[in-house]
Structures are given as C-alpha cells and as structure tokens.
Amino acid sequence: xxxxxxxxxxxxxxxxxxxxxxxxxxxxxxxxxxxxxxxxxxxxxxxxxxxxxxxxxxxxxxxxxxxxxxxxxxxxxxxxxxxxxxxxxxxxxxxxxxxxxxxxxxxxxxxxxxxxxxxxxxxxxxxxxxxxxxxxxxxxxxxxxxxxxxxxxxxxxxxxxxxxxxxxxxxxxxxxxxxxxxxxxxxxxxxxxxxxxxxxxxxxxxxxxxxxxxxxx
Ligand SMILES: NC(=O)c1ccc[n+]([C@@H]2O[C@H](COP(=O)([O-])OP(=O)(O)OC[C@H]3O[C@@H](n4cnc5c(N)ncnc54)[C@H](OP(=O)(O)O)[C@@H]3O)[C@@H](O)[C@H]2O)c1
Numbered sequence: 001x002x003x004x005x006x007x008x009x010x011x012x013x014x015x016x017x018x019x020x021x022x023x024x025x026x027x028x029x030x031x032x033x034x035x036x037x038x039x040x041x042x043x044x045x046x047x048x049x050x051x052x053x054x055x056x057x058x059x060x061x062x063x064x065x066x067x068x069x070x071x072x073x074x075x076x077x078x079x080x081x082x083x084x085x086x087x088x089x090x091x092x093x094x095x096x097x098x099x100x101x102x103x104x105x106x107x108x109x110x111x112x113x114x115x116x117x118x119x120x121x122x123x124x125x126x127x128x129x130x131x132x133x134x135x136x137x138x139x140x141x142x143x144x145x146x147x148x149x150x151x152x153x154x155x156x157x158x159x160x161x162x163x164x165x166x167x168x169x170x171x172x173x174x175x176x177x178x179x180x181x182x183x184x185x186x187x188x189x190x191x192x193x194x195x196x197x198x199x200x201x202x203x204x205x206x207x208x209x210x211x212x213x214x215x216x217x
Pocket of ligand 1: 009010011012013014015016033034035036039040072073074075076077078082098099100101102136137138139140141142
C-alpha cells in the first residue's frame with residue numbers, strides 16, 4: 001500500500017484536495033492532476049508543506065501515466081472530456097471514479113444520466129484493460145480537510161475484485177471504513193445517495209452528512 005502512487009484528476013478541487021491531504025498524511029505518494037500543470041504544482045507544494053507528505057502536481061495525462069491508482073474527482077460537466085483525454089494512458093491502472101452526476105441547480109434531486117450512472121458512462125469511455133471502480137461519492141470534502149475523524153463508510157463498486165480491495169484499503173487510509181458495494185452497475189446507488197445527503201445537509205444545517213452500514217461489526 002505504501003508504495004502506491006495515487007493520481008487525483010481534479011486534485012486542486014474540493015474533494016481532490018481533501019483526499020490528497022489524508023493520503024499524504026498516511027504516507028502515500030500523491031500526484032495532483034490539473035488542466036493547468038502550474039496550478040497543480042502550486043497546490044501540491046502547499047499540501048506537501050501542510051502534511052509533510054509526498055505530493056507533486058502535473059497535467060491530467062502525466063498524472064495518469066505516472067500512477068498506479070487514478071482517482072477522477074472532476075465536475076460531472078467535465079467527466080466525459082476528462083476521461084476521453086486520459087483514456088489512452090489508463091491500461092492496467094486502477095481507476096476510481098468519484099464523480100457524481102449532479103446537475104445544478106437541483107443537486108439535491110437524484111438525476112440519472114444517459115447510461116444509468118457516472119460509473120457506467122466511464123466504463124463506456126475507458127479501454128477494457130482499465131481496472132475501473134467507483135467510490136467516495138458520499139464523503140464530504142469539508143470533513144477531509146478538517147483533520148478530524150471522517151466517521152463514515154465508503155461504498156466501493158466494481159467488477160475487478162482485486163482492484164476493489166485496493167480501493168477499500170485506500171478508503172480505510174482516509175480514516176473511513178471501505179466496504180465492497182458490489183458490481184460497478186450498483187454505483188448508481190452510491191451516486192444517487194449523494195443528492196439525498198446534500199438535501200439532509202441543507203435541512204439540518206450540517207457540513208457533511210455521511211452513511212453508515214449497520215450489522216458489520
Ligand atoms: N465536494 C465534495 O464534497 C464531493 C464529495 C463526493 C463526491 N464529489 C464529486 O467529486 C467531483 C469533484 O467535486 P469537487 O467539489 O471537488 O469539484 P470542484 O472543486 O468544483 O472541481 C474539482 C476540480 O475539477 C477541475 N475542473 C473544474 N471545472 C472543470 C471543467 N469544466 N473541466 C475540467 N476540469 C474542471 C478543476 O481543476 P483544475 O482547474 O485544476 O483542472 C477543479 O479544481 C464531482 O463530480 C463531485 O460530485 C464531491
């Protein structure tokens with residue numbers, strides 16, 4: 001696990017920065033990927049100083065090429081474009097799609113995209129040998145940045161068991177509990193739950209409601 005290199009596409013954003021912060025503190029090597037390599041390098045330098053960890057920044061394609069695990073954390077509006085750009089560099093890599101198909105302004109209402117979910121759309125855009133998983137839809141970025149306990153479960157979906165096991169372990173590394181949520185087609189449940197949680201946050205004035213699966217001990 002410690003030798004894994006993790007690229008985060010959209011690593012300068014809310015979720016990407018939060019995940020990078022936690023993984024860098026856990027001793028993992030993180031590469032921030034951005035449309036603007038200079039922006040990524042600057043964000044990486046700040047995170048490295050803050051965490052004392054190993055964080056670098058570069059372009060989306062170079063980050064993908066340099067990593068073992070590639071987390072996609074860009075807005076839904078740029079999901080297809082980003083995956084199409086990096087697709088030629090994904091062979092053999094574990095891809096973790098954290099994108100939720102939110103369509104502003106109605107982000108607290110579940111919206112299902114063409115293809116059924118962001119994960120199934122990603123599957124149609126990536127080559128067969130990319131080891132696609134889907135996770136982290138229900139973790140509020142603010143919680144990751146606060147530095148306190150993350151205190152929630154992370155459902156991990158995918159059709160490649162070994163890839164899913166790695167992502168479950170990566171969820172544990174941010175201080176959450178990773179749980180295998182079944183095949184990639186189930187990702188729609190995790191993605192849809194995000195809109196439910198955004199609504200709960202609004203109604204209860206919470207910074208980041210999360211989910212817990214009971215009965216697992
Ligand atoms: N925020 C959360 O709490 C949270 C939780 C769970 C899941 N998610 C999901 O994670 C994804 C990222 O959310 P976020 O809140 O982190 O988003 P964000 O901060 O708005 O954006 C993330 C990054 O994506 C890149 N980006 C923005 N607009 C883009 C565009 N039009 N084309 C290409 N890249 C663009 C930017 O990086 P560069 O400018 O450096 O390229 C930006 O820093 C979303 O799909 C969201 O639904 C978010």
